[in-house]
Amino acid sequence: MKKTLLTLSIVIAVVLAGFIILRKYTKSFSPSSVASYHEKGIDIDVNYSQPGKKGRYIFGREQDKALVPYGKVWRTGANEATVIKIGEGISFAGRPVKPGSYSLWTIPGQSAWTVILNSETGQWGTSYNDGQDLLKSDVAIRINPRVEELFKIYFQDQPNGTNMILSWDQTEAIIPIQHQ
Known part of the structure; x- marks a missing residue:
């Protein structure tokens, strides 16, 4: 025994x-990183990992061997699922969201992205359960003239709140956020 x-x-x-x-x-x-915004009644911390471009074709069609294919759910980073902690009620991509911790997922597209907040957190980044989705909303993208080697999340002040920017390669998804 x-x-x-x-x-x-x-x-x-x-x-x-x-x-x-x-x-x-x-x-x-894919090093860990944190993006935070604590102004205008908005209290957000995003914990994510930063994959590198490393000469790869990032966003595009699956048949073109894109690392992150259009129309497929992406963990929005690397390693564990990206977690967003919201401290106050906000409008996230035009939808109300209560305080709490959520995993952040996206579905990249050629002209717009779908952003997803999911109630499940702590899972490895490829374990997505759409039955736990709390929010799905389309957001605009823009072309960044310079290549972003590491995926990064940052905030850009706006008159009525902020935009959370998801930036990698030459693509930036823009998620508007306002205090509720």
């Missing part, structure tokens, strides 16, 4: 160490 417990403990320790090493390894390619 003691030998079985010892063996089981060793196996668990090895698996746990392997998981920690693998996580650290993947984070080295």
Whole structure:
């Protein structure tokens, strides 16, 4: 009995160490980042990972071997699902959202994107459950004249709030946010 417990403990320790090493390894390619906005009654923190372009074709048609194909759900970053924490009630992409933590997903398109807030958080980025969607809304995109090597999220002040910008390669999705 003691030998079985010892063996089981060793196996668990090895698996746990392997998981920690693998996580650290993947984070080295797509580092963690935080984007925050705390003004005008808007209180938002976004935790995400930043994949790199690395010479790859990022947004486009699936048959053209785009890394993030048009019309497919994307985890909006790398590694774990991107998490957005909202501290006050806001209008997010034109829809009311209560305070809380949500995972952020997108469906890139050629002329617009769909942004999704999902109630499930903490999952690995490819485990998307559309049954937990709280919000789906289309948002505008624009072309960035310079190439953004690392995916990044940043905020751009607007008269009545802010725009949360999802920027990678030469594409920027614009999510309007206002205080409710």
